[in-house]
Amino acid sequence: MSLTEAQALEMLRSDDLIGVGMEADSLRRKLHPGNIVTYQIDRNINYTNICTEYCSFCAFYRPVGSPEGYVLPLETIYQKIEETIALGGTGVLMQGGLHPDLKMDYYENLLRAIKARYPQLHLHCLSAPEILNIAEICGITVREVISRLVDAGLDSIPGAGAEILDDEGRHRTAGPVSQVDHRRRGRGAGRCWRSRRSPAAATGRPPTPATGCPGGRSRRWP
Numbered sequence: 001m002s003l004t005e006a007q008a009l010e011m012l013r014s015d016d017l018i019g020v021g022m023e024a025d026s027l028r029r030k031l032h033p034g035n036i037v038t039y040q041i042d043r044n045i046n047y048t049n050i051c052t053e054y055c056s057f058c059a060f061y062r063p064v065g066s067p068e069g070y071v072l073p074l075e076t077i078y079q080k081i082e083e084t085i086a087l088g089g090t091g092v093l094m095q096g097g098l099h100p101d102l103k104m105d106y107y108e109n110l111l112r113a114i115k116a117r118y119p120q121l122h123l124h125c126l127s128a129p130e131i132l133n134i135a136e137i138c139g140i141t142v143r144e145v146i147s148r149l150v151d152a153g154l155d156s157i158p159g160a161g162a163e164i165l166d167d168e169g170r171h172r173t174a175g176p177v178s179q180v181d182h183r184r185r186g187r188g189a190g191r192c193w194r195s196r197r198s199p200a201a202a203t204g205r206p207p208t209p210a211t212g213c214p215g216g217r218s219r220r221w222p
C-alpha cells in the first residue's frame, strides 16, 4: 500500500501540516492496525568532525587543519556509551565527517574495541559517504569495507540522507563531489548490504515536486 504520485505531490505542495500528519497517521493505521508504536533509546556519537566534503547546509564539519577539528579518543567514546547505557540505551549511531586520514584499521579497531566491551550494544554506524570515503582512501572495494566492518562488529548502516539521491537537490547542498558519481557509488554500498540499512532524511533538504516526493520520482537506494 502506498501513496499515488498525485497524492504525494499534493502533500508536498501543501502547507497544511496537521492535515498531512493526519493522512500519514491514517496510512500508518492501515499498515499497522495493532496501534503499537515502538522505539529505542540510543545516542549519536560523532567520532570526528573533520570532513573534506563541505556540504553547504552543514555547520558541523571542520576542514583539515582547523583548530576546532577533533577525533574523539576511545575513552571519550566509552564514556558516552556508558552514559547511554545508564539511561537504558541499547545502541549507538556513530557517524563523523569524511576524514581523509582515518584508514580501515582505525574503524575496525574502533568497532572491535566497542563490541568487545559492550557485546549487547547495537552498532548502527557509518553512512554510505563515510564507507565510500574509506574505500577510496584505502584503495579497496566498498564490499570489502562493509565486510570487514561487519566482521569487526558493525550491526547496521544509517541512511544519512543518501536515499535522497536527486542530482538537483544534492547539487544545492552537497560538496564538490560529482552528484552522479555519488549516487552510483552509494548504490554500490547499498547493494552490498541491502537488508541492514535505515532510511533518513535531513530536515531542510530541498526536494522538488518533480524529484523529491515519496510517491513521485524520488531517488532511493536500490
Ligand code: SF4
Pocket: 051, 052, 053, 054, 055, 058, 059, 060, 061, 096, 097, 098, 129
Ligand atoms: S559529509 Fe557530512 S560532515 Fe561532511 S560536510 Fe557533508 S554533512 Fe557535514
